[in-house]
Amino acid sequence: GAVVSQHPSRVICKSGTSVKIECRSLDFQATTMFWYRQFPKQSLMLMATSNEGSKATYEQGVEKDKFLINHASLTLSTLTVTSAHPEDSSFYICSATTLDRAERGGYTFGSGTRLTVV
Amino acid sequence: GQQLNQSPQSMFIQEGEDVSMNCTSSSIFNTWLWYKQDPGEGPVLLIALYKAGELTSNGRLTAQFGITRKDSFLNISASIPSDVGIYFCAGQLGVIYNQGGKLIFGQGTELSVKP
Numbered sequence: 077g078a079v080v081s082q083h084p085s086r087v088i089c090k091s092g093t094s095v096k097i098e099c100r101s102l103d104f105q106a107t108t109m110f111w112y113r114q115f116p117k118q119s120l121m122l123m124a125t126s127n128e129g130s131k132a133t134y135e136q137g138v139e140k141d142k143f144l145i146n147h148a149s150l151t152l153s154t155l156t157v158t159s160a161h162p163e164d165s166s167f168y169i170c171s172a173t174t175l176d177r178a179e180r181g182g183y184t185f186g187s188g189t190r191l192t193v194v
Numbered sequence: 195g196q197q198l199n200q201s202p203q204s205m206f207i208q209e210g211e212d213v214s215m216n217c218t219s220s221s222i223f224n225t226w227l228w229y230k231q232d233p234g235e236g237p238v239l240l241i242a243l244y245k246a247g248e249l250t251s252n253g254r255l256t257a258q259f260g261i262t263r264k265d266s267f268l269n270i271s272a273s274i275p276s277d278v279g280i281y282f283c284a285g286q287l288g289v290i291y292n293q294g295g296k297l298i299f300g301q302g303t304e305l306s307v308k309p
Contacts (some may be wrong), residue, residue: 082236106296119282119299120237171234171297178295180224180246181286185236 077103081171082186089160089193097155097189099170105150110183111143114167126153150169160193167191197234200283200300207273208308215281215303221284226259226266227297231280240281243270280304283295 079102089095098107108127112120124140126147128130134140142164144156153172157164171185199261200217207213217226225244229237241252243259243266250257256269266283 080236085234100256110296115302117302119301122296122298167234170237173295175295178286181227181239181242183227183297184241185289187236188234190234 077176077183078182079103080170080184080186082170082189084189085187085191088102088194089191091161091193092159094156094158095160095170095191097157097168097170097191098170099153099155099186101151101172101184103105104161104174104177106153107174108172108178109147109153110171110173111145111153111155112169114169114188116167120169123144123155157191160191162193165193198283198285198298198300200303203301203305204304204306206306206308209273211273211276212256213270213273213277213305214267215283216265217283217285217293217300218265219285219298220264221285221287222257222263223298224263224288226257226288227286228255228257228266228268229282229284231302233279237282270305273305275307275309276303278307 081100083098111123114120123133123138124132126145132145147153168190171183173183198219228240231237241257246263248259254271282302284297289294292295
């Protein structure tokens with residue numbers, strides 16, 4: 077159990093356009109989802125935490141107007157990169173959990189989305 | 195903010211050798227987690243540690259939660275080519291109702307295994 081599907085796996089977009097990335101928990105209801113950004117050969121950097129039905133909490137230095145996060149249901153969270161620029165090119169990863177799972181270290185990660193802005 | 199210092203950054207070993215990597219922090223964590231990430235994929239959980247001093251094994255992997263709750267190590271015995279990947283430690287700050295259950299990741303250890 078505990079499967080998280082992330083889509084798309086790769087996307088190339090033109091500078092100035094917006095891109096939406098979806099994160100779905102397939103077999104459990106994820107009360108909390110996290111969005112990370114990872115540059116090549118680097119660690120996962122937490123961008124924001126989203127709880128179902130409430131506004132996302134962004135980490136310091138992450139522009140909330142640029143990275144729009146919506147967690148409208150217990151199985152879906154979306155990250156929209158607005159007005160994308162080449163420096164937004166990165167690997168974006170989501171993870172999903174619940175209170176019970178988190179207490180046991182149960183964070184399930186999606187397979188990531190490689191965003192390239194040209 | 196909280197940081198995890200993971201070392202070494204990279205390792206090049208021969209198949210069959212044992213591997214050891216560790217993480218230290220200036221902060222105390224409730225839980226330590228060890229993940230493996232393959233290229234172009236999300237991290238996959240290897241071992242979770244919940245109590246200070248805990249030693250846990252998962253096949254050829256062994257990990258320990260430091261007594262001070264500020265450090266952890268991961269050992270891989272008798273490495274094989276499929277062990278290749280990037281290994282991350284992660285500390286959990288608190289559960290969801292307290293500090294959001296956020297994970298702080300170490301910088302990663304890139305493991306290369308020569309057959």
